[in-house]
Amino acid sequence: MNSIEYQIIAIGASIASISFIRTLRENNNVEKVLLVHGEDRLPYKRTKINKHMVRGFDKEEFRIADELWYADNNVDLIYDRVINVDAEEKVVSTKSGKVYSYNKLLLATGAASVIPKVLGLDNDEIHGVQNAHDVDRVLDTCSEKQRFLIVGGGVESVETADQLIRKGKQVILAGRTKFPLQKLFPENLLTVLVNKMHQKGVKLFSGVSVNHIKKQGDSYMTSLQGETIEFDVVIACAGAVPNTELAIKAGLKVERGIVVNEYLQTSDKDILAAGDVAQHARGIVTGLWHSAEHQGKLAALNVLGKPQKHTLPPYRLKTEVFDLFMFSGAYENVMPGVDEAVEETYGDICRTMYYVEDRLNAAVFINDKDRAKVYQQALFERWNKDMVNEQLPLPPKMSFAFGASLA
Numbered sequence: 001m002n003s004i005e006y007q008i009i010a011i012g013a014s015i016a017s018i019s020f021i022r023t024l025r026e027n028n029n030v031e032k033v034l035l036v037h038g039e040d041r042l043p044y045k046r047t048k049i050n051k052h053m054v055r056g057f058d059k060e061e062f063r064i065a066d067e068l069w070y071a072d073n074n075v076d077l078i079y080d081r082v083i084n085v086d087a088e089e090k091v092v093s094t095k096s097g098k099v100y101s102y103n104k105l106l107l108a109t110g111a112a113s114v115i116p117k118v119l120g121l122d123n124d125e126i127h128g129v130q131n132a133h134d135v136d137r138v139l140d141t142c143s144e145k146q147r148f149l150i151v152g153g154g155v156e157s158v159e160t161a162d163q164l165i166r167k168g169k170q171v172i173l174a175g176r177t178k179f180p181l182q183k184l185f186p187e188n189l190l191t192v193l194v195n196k197m198h199q200k201g202v203k204l205f206s207g208v209s210v211n212h213i214k215k216q217g218d219s220y221m222t223s224l225q226g227e228t229i230e231f232d233v234v235i236a237c238a239g240a241v242p243n244t245e246l247a248i249k250a251g252l253k254v255e256r257g258i259v260v261n262e263y264l265q266t267s268d269k270d271i272l273a274a275g276d277v278a279q280h281a282r283g284i285v286t287g288l289w290h291s292a293e294h295q296g297k298l299a300a301l302n303v304l305g306k307p308q309k310h311t312l313p314p315y316r317l318k319t320e321v322f323d324l325f326m327f328s329g330a331y332e333n334v335m336p337g338v339d340e341a342v343e344e345t346y347g348d349i350c351r352t353m354y355y356v357e358d359r360l361n362a363a364v365f366i367n368d369k370d371r372a373k374v375y376q377q378a379l380f381e382r383w384n385k386d387m388v389n390e391q392l393p394l395p396p397k398m399s400f401a402f403g404a405s406l407a
Contacts, residue, residue: 008024355385
């Protein structure tokens with residue numbers, strides 16, 4: 001079969017792909033790009049999806065760019081699913097039967113929800129919230145359901161619990177750790193979160209695994225810590241796994257994700273990978289929106305012959321749940337007994353700042369939303385303690401022009 005020729009193809013319409021194309025154009029590259037997108041809507045901001053379950057959303061609401069942007073940037077956007085990559089022949093094949101050839105290929109296929117094996121349930125009885133299709137399915141099939149069991153203790157599980165509570169649902173959250181978000185915040189801040197969740201009616205089970213669920217009619221039941229729990233819907237927020245199937249078919253090196261070097265190249269120099277599917281040094285898969293955006297830019301610079309090395313930025317998370325604004329920056333870097341932890345509280349603001357040799361190493365806080373960009377700058381620039389106290393004092397100054405200038 002004859003192939004349709006493109007110099008550059010991107011698979012997966014994530015922020016990594018959009019950033020990749022944007023960077024090409026900003027650097028005066030005008031070659032037509034083929035962007036293959038396997039979903040049913042324009043590329044969208046995935047991080048917005050499960051945060052807006054209360055009111056629902058239409059297909060265009062969280063789009064990264066409108067249709068005109070793709071036309072203006074000489075992008076052929078097709079809604080199809082790539083089923084094979086032949087790295088030797090440098091062609092990709094789609095579900096619709098089309099074959100496209102490339103000179104450079106970007107794999108930005110993202111990640112999929114981990115659906116755990118639970119005795120007594122089929123996989124299709126367990127819902128995920130990783131992408132728009134997942135959340136649409138929850139909204140469509142579970143609108144009349146009332147009792148939800150969420151399995152997992154990470155960000156998606158807490159955000160989903162918050163949204164379901166806002167919808168007036170009953171929520172049970174069961175996680176393996178002592179606290180939800182335990183990898184992102186210290187215990188003093190997590191206690192605030194847990195108290196808020198209890199006040200809102202969430203039933204929490206900590207340090208548990210859900211291994212067996214019994215179906216009874218249209219509902220389910222299980223036993224947790226000796227208590228029988230009944231519910232109507234199971235949602236798994238047990239993490240995400242990189243979509244590496246195409247890389248495996250292409251014969252690329254794959255471990256947790258698609259292994260890339262510091263320039264986002266895979267084991268094939270003409271194939272790059274970026275975003276949630278890429279595995280970096282020390283086996284790191286970032287799973288972060290801003291990181292994926294940055295990686296897309298670096299992949300484009302590589303294609304343009306202007307390579308820049310990829311360095312992992314500090315992990316930072318911002319989320320608004322249960323009437324709390326929560327920020328975690330570089331908490332994974334904290335070493336107990338090495339970092340100096342400074343805990344401070346003022347009104348409803350609680351924060352812990354971590355220093356190594358008088359330089360800011362990590363920062364976590366609740367309810368200081370207006371200054372979040374300044375905390376990020378402080379982390380990236382590793383401010384010393386005096387500068388933190390000057391620019392991020394508690395209590396906050398009445399007027400904070402410094403932070404506003406960063407917006």
